[in-house]
Amino acid sequence: MEIIIRKAEEKDSEKIWTLMEQLAVFEKYIDSFAITPEIVKESGFRKIPPDFYCIVADDNDKIAGMLLYYFLPYTAQNRPAIYMKELYVDENYRGQKIGEQLMNALKIEAEQNNCNQIKWTDAPWNKAGQKFYERLGATENNEWLNYEWKI
Template identity: 80%
Template sequence: MNEGNIIIRKAVEKDSEKIWVLMRDLAVFEKYIDVFAITPEIVRESGFRKSRPDFYCIVAEDRGEIAGMLVYYFLPYTAVNKPAIYLKELYVDEKYRGQKIGEQLMNALHEEAKQNNCCQIKWTVAPWNDAGKKFYERLGANENKDWLNYEWNL
């Protein structure tokens, strides 16, 4: 997938360092940098070296530079007996914003979901992230008000 100079593709191991930088930038943006424990080596091991990766990643590349990333994983078991995709992280480098890169990444995820016979793509958005909420609604996503998120920290 290509719009202008941007190429949307599945991430490869050599992208690990830049993916980590974008993950760290997202942790700053979403205000959890104080607990951020991911390293470039964790990205490499968890996403690319395991026989069953902990996550998958799609990147937006501009002339060799990673401009944005989308991290996801599969939820193999759902009530409708089809997998779903959980979107864990979507982030576009500040200098690349306004070029519809986030939309291109989401469209690539949508295609990935269709190719894998998924029934749904799920994700959460911080309640203060109005720009994020508007972005997802513009794509046609709906807020799920049927369920509340709970956490049990250990």
Template identity: 80%
Template sequence: MNKSEIKIRKATEADSEKLWVLMRDLAIFEKYIDVFAITPEIVKEKGFRKNPPDFYCIIAEDNKHIAGILVYYFLPYTAQNRPAIYMKELYVDEKYRGQKIGEELMNALKEEATLNNCTQIKWTVAPWNDGGKKFYERLGAKENTAWLNYEWNV
């Protein structure tokens, strides 16, 4: 597959089913498929019909096939009195890895952050995901060790 065939664009409601497939693939990759509760209809409702949506998505498309997704949402209030973006998911289909699609998606997110006056893009990475950590560091991202992540299940 030739990299020039890849088009980066914002996802639309018509992409919901294909987005869901990659979201499910990510759940398998990150080993949480047993608690994965997303359906194509939820993607459609929460991402495209709800106003404002619960999430936004940028896709890498190869002739109607979605090669990669980047799901994000805005954190409206920060200490800098400017928003930040939280990247929830970045996933590239195995067949398309090694073509810099993840980097293109991240650059599109950086443009989105600039357009929306955001000060930062934040995300988490599984500690076992060495490939992901190396990828982000290669882009110039730094691990934030100043804060610990906590969760409170209710």
């Protein structure tokens, strides 16, 4: 098995959607999950600019993991940032450092786009995820609180 980390292509839309659905189950929001394969295709690959970008871990045309992100073009430092929206590795592929490879690819993407940081949130109950991010050298940001305004 040789995993190739690459930017997603439109032909990956259905497989990306499958992982998004699995993530929704894992993170306990499947009841409100409203994404379809067609939405993935339109929003990520046909819309200009796209609503999101995606890096995948490809195992001989099977998508073993995905990382969705988008750019925050304007920050106080006058440099863009990347916001990582979703990182998910199929449970059959866990323990093979695929998540780390996806994060390293995102770091390269950030450097190539002159970004000064990568931001994301994690569920407080996801202790394995928190350990993973800390192992990579990420630090928790306690300076800001997250708010939502549902409309």
